[in-house]
Amino acid sequence: MLTDYYQVSMAYIYWKQGRQDEAACFELFFRKNPFNGEFTIFAGLDEALRFVANFRFTDADIVYLRKMLPEAEEGFFEWARHLDCRGLKIYAIREGTVVFPVEPLMRVHGPLAVAQLLETTLLNLVNYASLVCTNAARYRLTAGGDKKLFEFGTRRAQGPDGSLSASRYAYVGGFDGTSNVLAGMKLGLPVDGTHSHAFVQSYGGLDDLPASTTVNGVDIKGAALRWRATLGYDDDRLHDGELAAFVSYAISFPKKFVALVDTYSTLETGLKNFACVALALWEAGFQARGIRIDSGDLAYLSREARALFDGLAKRYPERASCLATVAITASNDINENVLASLRDQDHAIDAFGIGTHLVTCHAEPALGGVYKLVEINDRPTIKLSNDVSKTTIPCAKAPYRLISKNNLMLLDLLVPARYAPPEVNERVLCRHPFDHEKRVYVVPSVVIALHQLVFDGDADGQLARPSLEDIKRRVKKQLTLVREDILRRSNPTPYKVAVTPELFTFFLDIRQRNEPIVELT
Missing domain, CATH: 3.20.140.10 (nicotinate phosphoribosyltransferase)
Known part of the structure; x- marks a missing residue:
């Protein structure tokens, strides 16, 4: 019919x-x-x-x-x-x-x-x-074969059926996975994702953390605060609510800790809070997966993030080597032209989360x-x-x-x-x-x-x-x-x-x- x-x-x-x-x-x-x-x-x-x-x-x-x-x-x-x-x-x-x-x-x-x-x-x-x-194939050709591409367009697609079709055919065209849980269940696609700004905003400070933040015998909150002091980050510019959100995510998913770092300021607080939690998690025997940047100058911020992580890994080779391998993911209204521009700017991005322009075929x-x-x-x-x-x-x-x-x-x-x-x-x-x-x-x-x-x-x-x-x-x-x-x-x-x-x-x-x-x- x-x-x-x-x-x-x-x-x-x-x-x-x-x-x-x-x-x-x-x-x-x-x-x-x-x-x-x-x-x-x-x-x-x-x-x-x-x-x-x-x-x-x-x-x-x-x-x-x-x-x-x-x-x-x-x-x-x-x-x-x-x-x-x-x-x-x-x-x-x-x-x-x-x-x-x-x-x-x-x-x-x-x-x-x-x-x-x-x-x-x-x-x-x-x-x-x-x-x-x-x-999707054009995005893959533009991004290069060494970059991870994830379809994040479910909320912007033309209805439920459109979102499922978009996930399916973006994957076929060269994407590595989707955020669409229904596509994962029905089609067997790899499902991945991070967290939203709302998750970070929901934490007002460290008091919002549970009584125990221990993973494998390591107090992640305590270890993160020690790293703050060691790295000289213990000042008013770092947002405690953001740190609490990162700690909460890390203790809940220690094997796949990824942090959205641009809720307040990528450079002033997001990257630093992530580094402290990632180092604390490393003490507990887990490797942080990476960060996601969803706003700002993506090429510049990715280079700054990579420089910070590489610098800390060299400064503390035995205790911070984990930071040298964390992945940098970028989102924020990415289309084919943006991918081409980023490629020309020598960015340090490892993966892209692409939604609206992919699933709606805006072009x-x-x-x-x-x-x-x-x-x-x-x-x-x-x-x-x-x-x-x-x-x-x-x-x-x-x-x-x-x-x-x-x-x-x-x-x-x-x-x-x-x-x-x-x-x-x-x-x-x-x-x-x-x-x-x-x-x-x-x-x-x-x-x-x-x-x-x-x-x-x-x-x-x-x-x-x-x-x-x-x-x-x-x-x-x-x-x-x-x-x-x-x-x-x-x-x-x-x-x-x-x-x-x-x-x-x-x-x-x-x-x-x-x-x-x-x-x-």
């Missing part, structure tokens, strides 16, 4: 005219890469196939459809009651693959009415998933995928437009990826699905689908068939269920196959998607046969 009204009304017309079982082929694709880039990561396929496998109308659905379409004949509702995806076949590119405009991510063959009814939900499941996954909130009919009863169809790029390429198509002898992607070639694939080490002419002047010969060293049969409604339904880890590894591997000039943030090079000469000629012919000739008077 997650569909648009016109899908149901069209299905009724097909049924009423006896056309519901006509053989149709639809293709799902997009026309423009997001985020001013030149690549996209295909995601959402597994969820889409699970939807198809379970597609049916319940009794409650039928009751509502009767209310929505009171003029429809009763036979339609009986037909809809028994509807499923038998007779449907879906070919698709593997989830986690780098993909490009106009090539079919999914190719759906089956009865016209059922294939039409799938449109809205398939687009809903693929568009946002691919968008978030691509966004580009929609992918713009479409689902178009390309064949009906083996007859190719076309949708024309004054904007040539919005004209659909007719007939069922299979995409092939042509790889160079250096194992880099050269281009993707769209071939009519009934035709043989290009051959290795054989020269093939590749035509731009919309510009007759652009053409190139390619001699591929490797030819990869991008489409696989992923759903067979007459057999076992969904044919494979890769894990999130499998898809995540595929994304990482895929990005190593793409040229750097295509991946770069500034003025990336467009990747070529071409058609065979036969498809180019047929495309031109069917356009001319279907496009009205303008008459001037």
Whole structure:
């Protein structure tokens, strides 16, 4: 029932005219890469196939459809009651693959009415998933492979379902974990986090601590105060409530003590209070994990924090070496541009917590995928437009990826699905689908068939269920196959998607046969 009204009304017309079982082929694709880039990561396929496998109308659905379409004949509702995806076949590119405009991510063959009814939900499941996954991959490329990335966007996502999807596809796109507990429970994602400013603010002073602050025989409060005196931090500028909060966290979670240090002043009190508690915890046999900075000049503050910790580790090599390995995490409205700026400033940040801009895809909130009919009863169809790029390429198509002898992607070639694939080490002419002047010969060293049969409604339904880890590894591997000039943030090079000469000629012919000739008077 997650569909648009016109899908149901069209299905009724097909049924009423006896056309519901006509053989149709639809293709799902997009026309423009997001985020001013030149690549996209295909995601959402597994969820889409699970939807198809379970597609049916319940009794409650039928009751509502009767209310929505009171003029429809009763036979339609009986037909809809028994509807499923038998007779449907879906070919698709593997989830986690780098993909490009106009090539079919999914190719759906089956009865016209059922294939039409799938449109809205398939687009809903693929568009946002691919968008978030691509966004996450871009963040990973910008941050570098040595930095930890955590998705912190649950509170800013578009509702509960949006937050769960964002966590899932940010992880697939290259993030290391999430703060979303529901995603951890349902999807098995690594869950991590620190504490809020409210936690620090809730402590007014050391009197708010429990009577015992002992861990492994060490009084953490007492040891922290001794370190304050030893380091010369025993003055009015250090906030006792903040120290109490850090001690409370440390005694509760001695194996994963991380402190948010910017509630009052990162440099004047936060870093110093953290250092004292971390050193006290070290005496008890535990290594503090690190700090989080959520405001201010992140590059400068991270360098100052690292300098302080390294300085103390050198000053007290036997008692303070633990500070040399604490991690510095930064948050605070981080986006791709901020990551690039921080990289250029030689920061000392080890991990980033990224929320709003990641999960809302603030830089580009929609992918713009479409689902178009390309064949009906083996007859190719076309949708024309004054904007040539919005004209659909007719007939069922299979995409092939042509790889160079250096194992880099050269281009993707769209071939009519009934035709043989290009051959290795054989020269093939590749035509731009919309510009007759652009053409190139390619001699591929490797030819990869991008489409696989992923759903067979007459057999076992969904044919494979890769894990999130499998898809995540595929994304990482895929990005190593793409040229750097295509991946770069500034003025990336467009990747070529071409058609065979036969498809180019047929495309031109069917356009001319279907496009009205303008008459001037």
